[in-house]
Amino acid sequence: MRVKIEPRDECLGDAICSDECPEVFVINEEDGLAMVIKENPDESLREAVQNAVDECPAEIIIIEED
Template sequence: MKVTADRDVCIAAGNCVLTAPDVFDQDEDEGTVVLRQEDPPEELREAVRRAVELCPSGAIRIAEP
């Protein structure tokens, strides 16, 4: 799994951080998404998928081989 996050599209809702805090964080100044792990371990992948579903702006995407 490869995770990408587009900070220009992010509206700083914070759902990703609440859902997968080991993978996502928020910028202190703007509140936009900060990607902590591009290739999360297996045990975090379901939470990442849920974060993608909950992202209201569509700023987070995943690609799976």
């Protein structure tokens, strides 16, 4: 899978995704918005990434299948 945050400027910076899956998401210290640090996470992280997708209030986290 491939993970994106798009459009990133709609991020609310609430850190829900980075709490749910810190291996994939972090809050950028400069702009306070979430960013993806691992675009192709291992399948073992799928449930955590999916939780982030489901819980993101801005609905901007996208999973694409390879």
